[in-house]
Amino acid sequence: MTDKAPEAFRTISEVAEQLDVPQHVLRFWETRFSQIRPMKRGGGRRYYRPADVDLLKGIRTLLYGEGYTIRGAQKILKDNGIAHVIGIGRGEVSVDPAEETVKAARKTAAKPAEAKAEASATAAPAPAEPRETKIVHELTPAQIDELRLVLTDLAAARRLLVPDQAK
Numbered sequence: 635m636t637d638k639a640p641e642a643f644r645t646i647s648e649v650a651e652q653l654d655v656p657q658h659v660l661r662f663w664e665t666r667f668s669q670i671r672p673m674k675r676g677g678g679r680r681y682y683r684p685a686d687v688d689l690l691k692g693i694r695t696l697l698y699g700e701g702y703t704i705r706g707a708q709k710i711l712k713d714n715g716i717a718h719v720i721g722i723g724r725g726e727v728s729v730d731p732a733e734e735t736v737k738a739a740r741k742t743a744a745k746p747a748e749a750k751a752e753a754s755a756t757a758a759p760a761p762a763e764p765r766e767t768k769i770v771h772e773l774t775p776a777q778i779d780e781l782r783l784v785l786t787d788l789a790a791a792r793r794l795l796v797p798d799q800a801k
Contacts, residue, residue, distance in 0.1 A: 643673065643681040652687065653694050658794055663693060665790060666704050669716050689716060691723030700729045705783055 638644070650657045664670045669689060672680040682690070696707040696719070711719055721727030773781070 641684055643683060644687060646672075646680045646682070649682050649687055649690060653690060655694065660690065662790065662794060663690070666787075667693060667708065667711065669711060685720065688720040688723045692719035692721070693723070695722050696729065704787060705780070 638648075644652070646657050646660055650660055653660075664672070670686060670693075672682045672686055674680055693707055693711075696702040696710060697704065702710070707719075718727060722729055
């Protein structure tokens with residue numbers, strides 16, 4: 635990599651090399667994180683500001699270093715802001731698994747189970763089940779939303795891998 639001033643803009647190839655990720659991953663992250671907005675010049679060439687690179691470092695740390703999903707990293711960005719994730723990228727802020735974000739996600743996931751437990755405690759005893767019961771799992775609206783997001787992510791990944799394939 636060429637020696638540039640710290641405040642100089644970086645090309646996508648320079649950022650990809652610095653973060654040790656392929657260029658297509660950076661372009662994919664742009665579709666998933668609206669906070670990533672490199673300058674685009676003639677021909678669509680991307681130029682990343684130093685703050686963009688720091689944000690990308692934070693996102694990389696969350697995804698690859700801490701094992702967060704894209705949705706989890708999006709939630710941290712939404713709940714804690716860009717400065718927090720930039721701090722993670724610079725190593726100034728540590729990712730604490732006991733963060734409010736994680737607590738809130740666990741509370742949200744526990745609510746349907748708690749409501750079901752309360753409802754079953756007040757309901758009349760269930761009749762005896764037949765010997766061969768077919769188990770049917772109903773999805774909560776949150777689970778359906780999560781599956782839709784995963785499906786969207788998979789479709790976007792497929793478009794990146796096989797761009798000429800018709801839907």
